[in-house]
Amino acid sequence: MAERSDFRPNDTDELKDRWQAYIQDRRLNTTAQREAIVEMFLRTRDHVSIDELLTKVRKRQPKVGYATVYRTLKLLVDSGLAVERQFGDGQARYEVVGDHHDHLICVKCGLILEFEDDEIEQLQEKIASRLGGFTVLRHRHELYGLCPKAAGESDGACPNELRKK
Ligand SMILES: [Zn+2]
Ligand SMILES: [Zn+2]
Structure with missing residues (x-):
């Protein structure tokens, strides 16, 4: 049994390329805030809530709001780069897509x-x-x-x- 191993790809660049392709396909604007959120999220190795990601991103982009993080995570899920999880505490959590676990x-x-x-x-x-x-x-x-x-x-x-x- 594989335990506590890393199920997510180590190659963040490849994930970032997929994100760029998704953005271009849909002709979505990229903003410095959105990019900071995506960057931070793709390097995440655990299951973050919106609030947790917000706290991390604010260290680089102090003016980022909850709604921007929320919307960006929805896009990341839609693009197939993020998986949304519900672990029974009423709080959605997100992890970078990877191998089944x-x-x-x-x-x-x-x-x-x-x-x-x-x-x-x-x-x-x-x-x-x-x-x-x-x-x-x-x-x-x-x-x-x-x-x-x-x-x-x-x-x-x-x-x-x-x-x-
Ligand atoms: Zn997981
Ligand atoms: Zn299984």
């Missing part, structure tokens, strides 16, 4: 882990074919629970905090 979410601290498991993927296909030959087009696995720290285990640490050390 599923998620494990701590409902207390908001930790999000990514995984990809061949056995699970194949099992889904098996179940679908067993149930009358259903063709699976896409799926989403979201496992909600508690990280060791949130569960109150003695010496329980949140993988997120361990990673930052």
Whole structure:
């Protein structure tokens, strides 16, 4: 099972080229603000909310507003460069498009882990074919629970905090 590995492409330039092509196709204006948002987002390696991205972008473009970030993210989703996720806290999160993976979410601290498991993927296909030959087009696995720290285990640490050390 692939765990916490990087499912997103490392080549930000290629993603930026795709963005440029999308902008030109639709004859959309590019502004310094929008470009800063796109730049910042494409370098993101996790699942950002609009507010989180706004905070990051404001370090470079202090006057960027929420609506501009929101609209730019919608364009990024439309262009196929961003994937929108809902992890049950009523807040949309966005990640850079990449290889298929599923998620494990701590409902207390908001930790999000990514995984990809061949056995699970194949099992889904098996179940679908067993149930009358259903063709699976896409799926989403979201496992909600508690990280060791949130569960109150003695010496329980949140993988997120361990990673930052
Ligand atoms: Zn999967
Ligand atoms: Zn993810």
